[in-house]
Amino acid sequence: MSQSILERDYTESPAPQRAEPPKIGLSSEQAAELRQKYGANSLASERKARPLRIFMGQFKDVMVMILIIASAVSAFIGEYYDALTIIIIVVLNAVLGFVQEYRTEKTLLALKNMAAPMAKAYRDGHLTVIPASELVPGDVISLEAGDKAAADSVILSAKGLMADESVLTGESVPVSKTAGNTRDTDNSLGKPNIIYSGSIITKGTAAARVIATGVNAQMGRISGMLTDIDEEETPLQKRLGELGKVVAVICLVVCVIVAGAGILKGEPVFDMLMTGITIAIAAIPEGLPATVTIALALAVSRMLKQNALVHKLHSVETLGCTSVICTDKTGTITENKMTVKKAYTHSGDYEFSGQGYRVSGRITSSKGESENIKSSAVLRELLRCGVLCSNADISDDAGDERTIAGNERVIAGDPTEAALLIAAAKGGMNHNAERMAYKRIDELPFDSDVRRMTVIVKDPSGQGMMSYCKGAADVILERCSHILTESGIKELSYSVRKEISDKCGEMSSEALRVLAFAYCPKASKNSPDSGMVFLGLMGMTDPPREEAKKAVRLCRSARIRTVMITGDHKNTAAAVARQAGILTGEGRVITGEEMSKMTDRELENAARDASVFARVSPADKLRIVRAYKRLGHIVTMTGDGVNDAPAVKEADIGVAMGITGTDVTREAADMVLLDDNFATLVSAVEQGRGIYANIRKFVRYLLSCNIGEVLTMFLGIVMGMPMVLLPAQILLVNLVTDGLPAVALGVEPCGEENMKMPPRKKDESFFSGGLMFRIVFRGILIGICTLACFTVMLRTGGSLAAARTGALATLVMSQLFHVFECKSETGNIFTVPYFNNVRLILAVLFSVAVLAAAIYIPFLQMVFTTVPLTGEQLLIAAGLAFAAPLLQCFGAK
Known part of the structure; x- marks a missing residue:
């Protein structure tokens, strides 16, 4: 940065001891003292568990x-x-x-890494590059286009300064920054004379004095919010905890009943206690935690293939409970790419199709006819003005290595100025060719005082200089005396001025950002932007993604409410929300200013009808998420900027953008959308609902099987029979025939019916919908059929080993029949689809093979104390095993 920006002393040392000649910045000694007082320019450390x-x-x-x-x-x-x-x-x-x-x-x-690693500061009167962590209040820093601010600073002087603050505010358009009160120490958000830590300088140069570092900067305050947010159990973890308590009660009851029954019959007390404990252990579905983990991990793998990266396994199921999605606007619902949508000239109105930085769109007139620079001289001059009054750059053509798929161009520079280049490209104009023909001589940069940008260029005809200007419509109109028409330059009449003003108001009402354009064919170097010729208006916006619109509709069909939370202006947010389908007739738009006047209870009531929250701060976003959680909703919060991170972490499920999202937001989130596609979130919701349905399926399977095992052992003891199954045989059932089919149930395809039901309630029991009755009833049938096989084989002359082997075969086969019943909570063994899950069929076949090996391979016969069964005995076992699902069909639904 040139020395002229710092022509006078801006330092005003905090505590001068004596009158000294003015110096720029701090001395090394002063900086060291202040670092002792304020600490390093770094963010608060989170309370980390070892x-x-x-x-x-x-x-x-x-x-x-x-x-x-x-x-x-x-x-x-x-x-x-x-x-x-x-x-x-x-x-x-x-x-x-x-x-x-x-x-x-x-x-x-x-979050610490979000701060700029180095900064340019004046130390001992010289501009020095120092680590950003060494900045202290009082330092004078130099900033220019491309720099990231390392601390909150008051602007001392600036030239054409624009800063992208979307990382903090969520607003997609860079804001103008100017010098104001150089003694200002208030770093509240939204001040034009303050540069905030983490913001990017998109244009211009500045000198600024640091007023807040580390935890006192706006970025640091957000880190404090993150530190104060506690982790909560997910709904699945709560439900599994509920299940654990149920299992604990069952184990205790079984142990007491079995031991008590044996003692009452006169059996030794110690032996019966050990027997009771053994049977209680058999009741524990030890494969359940592993099965849940494996099922969630497989779901995570499937979601990764669909561009959704999950940080925490249990978040998969939580997403399926979502009843409210609080989404950021910029980069989430919208593309975060300014796009020219409409233009106005004396020749008529024009519309621009296409999204983002794609040049595949076209320009159409009000008559619906395609337009380009050959068909209208006025349109050509308007587009040329946009190109020349732009310092941005885009990849030039389809062969450019910076051009990416879908005819999307890579841009460098201010998004608004890039949008002007894309608009010109849609009309057939090459920005590089225009800049070569109209070589720039000088530039009067845009700032918030003059609200316009003027460039002086050489006239290609060699007849002197020309000037082109863009800026606010009212400012440009004041400087215009004529207007360009298809028949030449004409005087700008009052009626035409009014028409232009009305057209500007019309575009603004559609939430378009309106710029006016003018030129001077014979420019004066001393006054290049006076007596100009009006060219036209362009209205631009950051449009909603097409896929986001579809995703919002899908959420509505799944009875999931979508709420937009943004730092943008109320009208802009409302317009985008309407286009995306979020804001409908009955929806309400609430601003941060209105929120500040509401109590938490009033905010809860307002949130019931709200579809959009505009002009909100990071603290407001936290309040909104907490309000919906107090209303009993499972809240999903999407975001990309640092300003979203606290709310993302507070939500039941936080979702970050993988491409445009900041590192802190991605790490605070439970899930990252790798393609920044809102539609990917809807797919993840479907997976979440499906995985919960699958967990219910294998919990039903495991508990039914374990109840069957317990009843088999318990009734055998109560009836005075020999031990029906030996410990090794129970272990075989639990580890092989229980485990693999249960895991296979965890990858059942997610049915479309899951997205047609309302979200589950937060306090809904894991065993809702009669699940517990079906589990117990089926478990009783399994136990009775197994015990019946044992009894029949003993009474038909079979040995005790053969009876136990037959009981083992009946138990395993009845469980394998039951696994197909568990595919549906409404169907039965005859109505479920068998072949939509190949893994389940393979798991059942493997379990059958293990059972056969345990019965017929001599070595395994010794391990599991089994004997070969005759054909008749196998038929008895299979028949009794199949009797259970038959009785289930008639006995329970």
């Missing part, structure tokens, strides 16, 4: 505690295989949970 503490926290779950106790008891009574198996399962789940949770601890580290 790795060991995180790992040990994985064992707090009720179900895990039951498994640990079961493992200890199994080892105590000599069942070492059971004990080892259970411990392996517990440790595996703990490791997976630790890995997922430890990743979330990166949030604040990513």
Whole structure:
């Protein structure tokens, strides 16, 4: 930056000891003293749990505690295989949970990295590049286009300064910054004389004095919000906790009943206690935590293929509970790419098709005819003015290596100026060719005082200089005396001025950002922007994504409410929300100013009808998310900027953008959309609903099977029979025939019916809809049929080993029949689709093969104490196993 920007002393040292000649910036000694006072220019560290503490926290779950106790008891009574198996399962789940949770601890580290790593500051009277962490209040820094501000600073002097503050405010358009009160120390958001930490300088140069660093800067205040947000259990974790309590009660009741029944019959007390404990252990579905983890992990893998990256496994199911999606506007619903949509000239109105930075759109007149620079001299001059009054650059043609798929051009510079180049390209104009023909001599940059930009160029005909100007419509009109028409330059009459003003108001009412354009064919170097010829108006906007519109409709059909939360102006936000289908006739738009006057209870009432929240701060976003959570909703919050991070972390499920999103938002989120596509979120919701349905399916399967096993053992003891199944045989059932089919149920295809039902209520029981009755009823049938096979084989002359083998075969086959019933909560064994899940069929075949091997391979016969069954015995076992689903059809729905 040139020295002229700092012609006078802006330092005003905090505590001058004596009169000294003015100096620029601080001395090294002053900076060191201030660093001791204010600390380093870094963000607050989050309260981090130690790795060991995180790992040990994985064992707090009720179900895990039951498994640990079961493992200890199994080892105590000599069942070492059971004990080892259970411990392996517990440790595996703990490791997976630790890995997922430890990743979330990166949030604040990513936020620290958002600050610029280096800064240009005046130290000891010289401009020096120093680490941004060394900046202190009082430092004078230099900024120019492309720099990222490293601290909140008051502007001392500026030339054509524009800053992109979307990372903090969510507004897509860079804002103009000017010098004001150089003694200002208030770094509240939205001030034109303050540069905020993390913002990007898109145009111009400036000198500024640092007024807030670290946690006192706006970026630091957001980090404080993140630190204050506590993690909550997901709905699935709460429901699994509920399930663990149910299992604990069942185990305790079984143990007491079995031990009590045996003692009353005169059996030894110690033996019956051990028997009761053994049967209680059989009641524990030790494969459940592993099955849940595997099912969630497979769902995460499927979602990754659809461009949704999940940080936390349990977030998959939480997403399926979503009843409200609070979405950011810029870059989420919209493309975050300014696009010219309409233009006005004396020749008529024009519309521009196409989205973003694609040049595949076209220009059409009010008659619906295609237009280009050959068909209208006025349109050609308007587009040329936009090109020349732009410092942006775009990839030139389809062969340019910067051009990406879909005819999308890569841009560099201000988004508004890039939109002008894209509009010209749609009309057939090459911006590089125009700039070569009209070589720039000088520029009067845009600032908030003059509200216009003027460039002076050489006349290609060699007859002197020309000037082109763009800016606010009222400012440009004041400087115009004539207007360009298809028949030449004519005087600008009052009626035409009024027509232009009316047209400007019409465009603004459609939430378009309107710029006016003019030129002077014979420009004076001393007054290049007076006596100009009016060319026309262009209205531009950041349009909604087409896929976002479809996604909003899908959310509505799934009875999920979409609410837009943005820092943009109320009218702009409302217009985009209407185009996207978020704001309908009954919807309400609430501003941050209105929110500031509401109590939390009033905000809750207002949120019931609100579809859009505009001009909101990061703290407002937090209040909104919390209001919907207090109303009983499961809230999903999407965002990309740092301003979204606290609300993203507070929400039940936080979703960040993978392309435009900042590191801090991605790390604070539970899920990242790798393609920034709102439609991907809807697909993830469908997966979330499907995975919960699948978890209910395999929980139903596992609990029914375990109840069947317990009843088999319990009734056998009560009836005075020999032990129906030996511990090794129960272990075989639990590890092989229970586990694999349950995992296969976890990858059942997500049916379309899941997206036609309303979201589940937050307090809905895991066993809602009669699930518990179906589990218990089926478990009783499994137990009775298994016990019947054991009894029949004993009474038909079979040995005790053959009876136990037959009971084992009946138990396994009845469970394998039941796994197909579990595919649907409304169908039965005859109506469910069998072939839509190949993994389930393979798992059942594998289980059948394991059962056959255990019965007919000599070595395994010794391990599991089985004997070969005759054909007749196999038919008895298969018949009784199939009797259970038949009775289920008639006995329960």
